[in-house]
Each structure stands twice: as structure tokens, then as C-alpha cells.
Amino acid sequence: MTDTTKKLTTEQKEEPFLKLAFELGPLMVFFFANFRGEWLMNTFPALSVFGTPLLVATALFMIATVISLIGSRIVLGNIPLMPLVSGAVVMVFGALSIWLQDETFIKMKPTIVNGLFAAVLLGGLVFGRSLLGYVFHSAFRLDDEGWRKLTFRWGLFFVFLAVLNEVVWRNFSADFWVNFKVWGTMPITIAFTLFQMPLINRHTVNPAEEEAEES
Template sequence: MSDSSPKKLTTEQKEEPFLKLVFELGPLMIFFFANLRGEWLMRAFPALSAFGTPLLVATALFMAATVISLVASRIFMGKVPIMPLVSGVVVLVFGALSIWLQDETFIKMKPTIVNGLFAAVLLGGLVFGRSLLGYVFHSAFRLDDEGWRKLTLRWGLFFVFLAIINEVVWRNFSDDVWVNFKVWATMPITIAFTLAQMPLIMRHSVEPIGEEKKDEG
């Protein structure tokens, strides 16, 4: 009985990151290709012309894909992770504003708002002596207090960096460059940053209390 449980957990741990990646990348890929082929989509499906520009057509499809992704996450994973949920809500709000007001600025500022919000929450928590990242990732790994503080600070500053670089790109480059950056650069940068935190995580990892009790028994 005791041997079967760890195997089940290991299988779930292998499947969940893959599903998360699919649910997060899916809407982004639709956004990219819809923007790339926006004019063709508007010719093939004239009703889409009501949205205005190719970028706004891509925004509408992005919103629909985001809703589908969140629902699928709830069905297949049994939960909706907090970060995709917050990001999804902002996508819907700012996407709707962009389409309603025919102003692409709102959807372009969405990454700035989301990353700025995460940075404010994490860094603000540290000001009040709370490492809020631990509440989100405590089920994935266990760190001592110093480890959570350092990891929270790093992620807070990283979100500030993402917010700043999004502002630089959308304000100084074309729509296509911004969409390409959003889809093809942000995710690799985030993955690289995450991997770079592994030494810190390893240094500050602590053994789960349950495992200590088993060893003592």
C-alpha cells in the first residue's frame, strides 16, 4: 500500500506541468497566428471585420481561447492556478476595452498590468514580513524562511523587469514585433529565470515534516 502512493504522485507530477504548459501556450499560439493571418481571417470570415484591425481580431480570439483554457484547466486538473486565473481576468477586461474602444493600447498594456500586479503583491508582502510565494508553491517544494524570502524577492524583481520590457517593446516597435516578443520571448525568458533559481531552491530546501516523522518511526 505504501509503495503504490508515491508512484501515483510521481505520475501526477509528470502530467501536471505538461498540462499547465499546454493551457498557457495554447491561447498565446492562437493570438500569434491570428495576428499573423488577421487580414486573411477577416476576408475569409467577414463577421470578424466587426472587431476592426487584425490585432483586435487576434485579441478577440485570444480572449475566447483564454476562457477555454481556464475551463479545461478546471476540468482536467481539478483547479485553476492563481497566476493564469489573474492573467486571464486581465486579458478579458483589457481585451474587451480594446475592442469596445477600438484602442489596441489596452491589450498591449495587459502584460504590464499583470506583471506589475504580481510584483506589487510579492514585494509588498515582503515589506510586511510575508513571503507570499510560499503560499502558492508550498505544495511543489519546501524551503526555509530565508529561502522563501530570497525567492519571493527575486520573482518580484523579475516581474518588474517583465513589466518594464513590455512597455519598452510595445511603445517603440511595431505590433508584429510586440506580438512576436510576447509569444516567443517572454516564455523562454521566464523558463530560463526559473531554472536559474534551482541552486537557491536546493540550498534552502528542507525535508517535509511527514518524512522526518517516518524516519524517526
């Protein structure tokens, strides 16, 4: 194996971990800032201007999100679509929460983001387009049926996450919602992703066969 090949292999292995770090970083900031909100406001009185511990956490979450997106652009050379959309919604709803001193907006952010993704994916299928393939084409090579099934499943999963977020924030405390957002949503998403592997394996297209069909 040449040095160039080794370098590419190392980069391919590191990239998913870097992406995960950039996505989890702001969530960790959000969790710990909310957990230590009172201490932060007592230690840094200027933060009291935001109002409640959750709104302090929201402000720091917004800053961490911007830093994460910039870091992703610098280190990875691009900003993935989902974190970009999520980051934009964080900015809008976080700003509304702080400006109006209403925690409802930031709590609704996951509902809006997941609902938007669901609408795009399921709406694309209505018009005969498996849009998930445009996002993950570099990671997987699936046949048309595979992309349709995977897009449909992810669309329904985003609907599930949107509904679940509404149930949690409307029926439980703010602290419980933050804990669920950080420690609940990610494991659920990882578990769902793993359950899709049999479908992906069944519909994976061999690159050699794909080239033969195109020629």
C-alpha cells in the same frame, strides 16, 4: 511499485505539461490569429467587425483564455492563481481594446499583470510575508530565508517584465510586440526560473528534518 503508486507518479509527471499546455494554448491562438489576421477577416467577413488583425487576435485570445481556464478546472481540478489573474486582466483590457478600437489596452495587459504580481510579492515582504510560499508550497519545501529571497527575486523579475513590455510595445510594431510576447517572454521566464535552482537547492528543507523540528 503498486498500481496506485504508478498512477500517482504518472499524474505528477503529466500535470506540469498539462499546465504548460493550458497556459501556452491561448498565446498560440493569439500569435497565429494576428499572423493570419487579414486572411481570417477575408475568409470570415464577420470578424471584420473587430477592426484590425490585432483586435481579431485579441477577441480569439479572450475566447481561448476562457476555454483554457475552464479546461484547467475540469482536467486539473483547479485554476492556478497566476493564469486566473492574467485571464481576468485579458478579459478587461481585451474588451476595452475592442470596444474603444484602441490596441493600446491589450498591449498594456502584460505591464498591468506583471506590475500587479510585483506589487503583491514585494508588498508582502514589506509586511514580513513571503507570499510566493503560498503559491508554490506544494512544489518546494524551503526555509523562511529561502522563501524571502525567492519572493524578492520574483518580485524584481516581474518589475523587469513590466518595464520590458512597456519598452517593446512603445518602440516597435504591433507584430514585433506579439512575436516578443509569445516567443520572447516565455524563454526569458524559463531561463530565470532555471537560474533560481541553486537558491532553491540551498534552502530546501528535508521533510524528515521539518517534522522533527515541529515535534
